[in-house]
Amino acid sequence: MNTLNFTNLIVGWGKGGKTLAKFLAARGESVALIEQSPKMYGGTCINIACIPSKFLITRSERGMDFAKAAESKAEFIAKLNHKNYHLLADEECVTIINGRARFTSNREIEVTAGDDLLRVTGERIFINTGATPIVPDLAGLADNPNVLTSTELLDLKEKPEQLVIMGAGFISLEFASMFAGFGSKVTVLDLRSEFLPREDEDVAQRVRSDLEARGVDFRLGVTFDKVAENELFITENGTKTAVKFDKLLVATGRKASTEGLGLENTDIELNGRGEIVVTDKLETTAENVWAIGDVHGGPQFTYTSLDDFRILQSQLYGDQSRTLADRDVLSTNVFIEPSLAEVGLNEKAAKTAGIPYRLFKMDTSAIVKANLIAQPQGLLKALVNPADDTILGATLYMPEGHEIINLISLAMKTKLPYTMIRDHIFTHPTISEGLNDLFAAGNEVK
Template sequence: MITQEADALIIGFGKGGKTLAPFLAKQGWRVIVVEQSPAMYGGTCINIGCIPTKSLVHGAEIAASRGYVEFAEKERAFEEAWRTKEELVSFLRGKNHDNVAGHPGIRLITGQASFVSPHEVIVTMQESEAITIRADRIFINTGAVPAMPAVEGDSRRLYNSTTLLGLNKLPRRMAIIGSGFIGLEFASMYANFGTEVTVIERGPELLKREDADVREAVRQALEALGVRFLFSSRVERIRDDASAAVLSIRDEAGDSRSLEADVVLFATGRQPNTASLALERAGVRVTEKGFIAVDDTLRTNVPHIWAIGDVNGGPQFTYISLDDYRIIRNHLFGDGSRSRQDRLHVPTSVFITPVFAKVGMTEEEAAKAGFRVKVAKLPLTASPRARILRQTTGFYKAVVDEETGRILGAALFGEEAGEIINAIALAMDTEQTHESLRDRIYTHPSMTETLNDLFAQL
């Protein structure tokens, strides 16, 4: 068996790993990157996450704006958007492959990696002999995969967020199990394309961690797109008949109903992608949920092994994986000061229509934490830019500490929310008061200038 030596072995081609690899190679390190699938060069975001879904979201909003009536027209719009998504993903995957494989200090190997010992990994490949890699340092960047809970019955129409992206035909009817961020994005997207969407949620409401006014506004906006919600309900059985999947659903009162769907999407969370790694052979500990346990510098209990990105159980966003890289870079070649504790206010965005973005505490959380809370809330009908774009659904909301004037959190539901939230997060990280955003000069007409009017209410 062939043995390769490396200063650094990176298992997985995700955002953090693909950024770390060329950096380490530039320091003169011998770097090997192992990725089990050529379809995943570049990681989850590019191939099966952020990029393809947001491409489809954009295509869906274009399709909705055209006002198609006939389902055949909607199908053609979906197929056009699907092809555009495929072209974009293919381009970015190739670019990421070339950035890593084309670097003279990096060897890219496509195969499945499993630990043999703390410093040794065996890589099994389809068309050649397995090789052993012995590395001084190992970085695990294998990400997470969709969780598929067991449901009684059998159906050929079951999908997860990965497999659904391969479906190039628009379904007439879709059932989505779960109303988390992934479920809501797919619900909004397919409803915009013209699919009849039903979301089945075990709990009594969606976005349970948000304030009531935010939950209500998001629900109403999605219902206006045609999304139907079945709350306090669970799927007991799924079977196929001649033309559809048939879901047997029971609510908390014990009442049962049947629902037919052409496609059933499980949007019930994600789990660490570690099944084939044989972590026990390296002595690497995992959490109760199976994620790789790390300290605030991303180091595992084995000092020369780190875990980067979704696989370590942190927030599952590509920008967090990138920041994981920055922490590791700082500890290997900097002053060692960076850690996950530096992430003070991490913004998030859910790309429904319109976008919902948030940072920091909700109004309810701030009050429970003992702050004297002031709340600013502005409907987007007050924004000239939103009126120009004819996108006035939603509102911007901010929570402020009355004593200090500092911003405790914000929930933005509306046009350009995913962009504006970054400005608020920066103000929070730099401990500015709400007056600094209220009195700042912004371009006009823009959505950012809405912050003038939002904070002028306080």
């Protein structure tokens, strides 16, 4: 068996890993990037998550035919995949190794590609294998060609007439909104009886009613019994019934991709959820081994994976000041119509924690631009610290909320008082100028 030695080994082609590979190669260091599937050049976001899903969501909102949108999406993703491959493969110091990686020790990895076996070692190793969908252990679910995860659903070439979704989380809602826009009959089933339980009740009610107005049917508090051919058998209000589907999407969460990595042959520890345990510097419990992105738990976003790169850059070649502890302000977005964007505390969380706050609240319909683009539905909420006027958090359920939330998060990170946004001069007519009105005295809820 051949053995190749590198300064850096990166296992998995995610956002943080590929950015790190490019950075290290620019310093003249040898880098080997191990990726088991050519379809994943560029990582999860580009190939099977953020980019293809948002591509289809935007085409859905524009009324494009699904088959045409799917074809255009495939062409677009293929170009990104190709570009990302050459982004690293064309680097003199980077070696791309295709195959399945398995640790045999803290320093050594075996890579299997068909019948070929290669041994590689690294002075530094970075695990960047991401996360995979969780598929419940339910009778009839496995090996059913019409039961899909988000990965397979994004590869469909024809629209399902009846789409049933297991789970009512954020991924589920994005697909529900998308396929409702394409004209599918969408049914969302969830074990929980409360819709979006972590959200403020008024926000959750708006989201649900808007999706229902688009034809999405929600059935909550059900239990899943089994799947047989094109039927999902459930128990609802004590009654057993069956829900027919053309395609069944399993959207019940994601888990760290650590299975089969051979971590039992190392000193690398996992937590109870199967995620790699790391310090605030992304160090694992094995010397000179780090974990990047979804595989170490926490928020599963491309932008947090990129921030992991910044942490490693700071730790390896910077002033070592940047750590996970700096990630105290983190925005999230759900790309439904309109989008649901959040940062910091919502009202429910603040009440639970006993944190005092001033509440500002406004309907999206008060924003001129929202009416101009015929998207007046939605709600804006913001919490302000009564002690120093800084912003504790915001929920923006409105068009372009996924863009505007970044203004709020920047203000929170820099500890600006809310009055800076209230009195800032925004261009007109824009969605962002709605923040002037949100923080006006007349919208404070006493």
